[in-house]
Amino acid sequence: MSATDFRPKPQLVTGAVDAIPLMIKLCLIWLGAMMVIALLADVISPQHYTTQDLTARFRPPLGWGGDWDHPLGTDNLGRDMLSRLIYALRTSILIAIVGTLIGAVCGTLIGFAAGRLRGFFDLVAMMLTGVQTALPSLFIAITFLAFVGNNLIMFIILVSLEGWERYARLARGLVLSEQNSDYIRAVEGLGATSGRVVFRHLLPNIIAALVVQATLNFPGTILLETSLSFLGLGIQPPNASLGLMLGEGRRYLLNAWWIAVLPGLVISVTTLAMSLFGDWLRDRLDPTVGRQ
C-alpha cells in the first residue's frame, strides 16, 4: 500500500442525489439544458443564425401574435430569434467556460509559483493582483479591446482576467501556510520535486475551494463577456452573443421588445442558476472559504 492512499480524497458530492434541494435540482437541470443546447446548436437550430428574411422582420413571439414559423419571433433583419438565441448561447457559454478555466488555471499556477519562489516573482505577482483590485477587469478589457485590437483569442484572454487574482491569493496563501507543516517537510526531505509537492500534496488541499471559486466566478465571467459585447467591444456582428443581441435589440425596444428581452432573460436565468448552485456547493463542500 503506498503512502498516498491515506490522503483524504476531495469529496465533490457528499450525499445522495435525494439530499439535493429542489431549487438546486432545477438550477442544475437548467444549466444542463443550456449546455446541451449549446453543444447541439448545429443540429437543433431551426435555421442558420445569419439567415435573413426581410419580408418577415419584427415578427412577435408565440402568444403575442406570432406563428410557429418563428416561435420566438424575428429581429430587425428578419432573422429567426430562436436560432440566434441558440447560437448566441453557444458563443457566450463557450467563452465563459474557456475564460473561467484559463483564469482558474493561470491564477492558481501564479499563486503557487509566487508562494514557492517568493522573492521578485512573488513581488510582481502580488503587484499584479493589486492592479486587478484597483482597476476592474471591465476597464482593462475596454481599453485593450479598443486599442490593441479585437479578435476572439484576445477577447477570451481578457474575459479570463475576471477573478484570476482570487485563485492566485487562495493558492499563494495555502503554500505560505503549509510550507512548514510536517507533511510538506517530510515529502521534501524524501526528495520530492517542487512540482510534485505542489500538484500531489498541496493542490488536493484546495481543489474543493478552487472548484467553488470557479463556480462562483462563472456568473461574473458571463456578465463581463455580455457587458463587453453589449457595449459593442466584444463579439462582432454577424456573429451572435447574448450581450450583442441585447445591445442590438436596444434600438427597437418600443416596437419589438423581444429582441432585447429574450437574450436578457437567458443570461439572467443562467447566471442566477449558477450563483445559486455555487452558493449551495460552497456550503456543502467548503465551510472555511470566506463568505465575502
Added chain:
Amino acid sequence: MQSLIAIFFRFLRAVFTLMFCVTLVFVVLRTAGDPAEQLLPPETPPDVIQSYREAWGLDRPIFLQYALWLENVSRGDFGTSFASRRPVLDLVTETMPRTLLLGASALFVATLLGLTLGIAAALRRGTFTDQALMAGAVLGYSMPVFFLGILLILLFDLQLRILPSSSAKTLTHLILPTVTLALPLAGRVARFARTAMLEVMGRPFIRTAKAKGVGRLMVILRHALPNVAVPLLMFFGIEIGLVLSGAVVTETIFAWPGLGRLLVDSVAQRDLPVVQGVILMITAIIVLSNLLVDLLHAVIDPKVSMARTLGGGA
C-alpha cells in the same frame, strides 16, 4: 507614532499601486498601435499623418513620452483630446461629478434597501420570508446591469411614461439610472448584512442585552448595528470597483454624461489622451476609496491595531 508610520506606509502603497496601474496602461496603449493612423481618415497623406504624430509627440521614444506625460500630469495638464480638441482635464472634471453623484445615490439606496432587507432576513432566519428575500437578493445581482436598465426603460419610460430614461437634465433623470445601479448592489449588501447580522446576534453581549430587558429594536439599533457597520465598510471597499464598472454600462444605457460614457465614447473614437485620463481618474477613485476604508476601519474599530489593519488590500 506607530500608527502614524502605518498610515504613512499605507498611503505610500496606495500611491505606488496607482503609479503602477497608470504606467502599465500607458505602456500598453502606446505600444498598441499608432493613434494618428487610426484616428485620421484612411486617405490622409503620409506627411499629414507624420505632422500629427509630431504635434502629438508620438514620434518620440516611449520613455520620453512617458516622462513628459508624467511631468504634464503633475502640473495638472492631462493633454488635449484628439477628437474634440478640448483639454482632457476639462472633460474629466465636467463628467466626474455626474458619475460620483450617480454612484453615491446608488450606494445610498443600496445600503438603505440592502441593510433593511438583510437584517429583516436575519431576524426571520429559516422562514419563508428569509428564503424569499435571499432568492430576491441573488436574482438582483445575477441580472446583468444592462438588462435591468432595459427592463426599467421598457416599464417606466416606454409603457407607463412616468420617468425619463435619457440624458441628465433634471433630478428625475437620476431615478432610473440610480435604481439600475443600486439593485444589484442592494442584493449583495442584503446577503452580506444577513450573514454579518446572524454572526453578531449569536454573540454573548446580545444575549446579555436581551436578558437585562433591552427592547428588541434597541438591541438591533444600539448593539447589533454598530458591529455590522465595520464588516460592511470593508465590504464597500471591495465593491467600489464593481459599482464603477456598473456605472460604465448604466451611463451608456441612460445617456448619462458621466465618466463611463466619456470612456466608452473616447474608446470608440480611439481618443488616447482622454482614455488615459479617465482610467487614471477611475484608478485614483478606487485606490483612494480603499485607502479611506482602511483608515476608517482603523479609526472606528478600536480592537484592531493600525499596523495590522493596514497590512492588506490595494
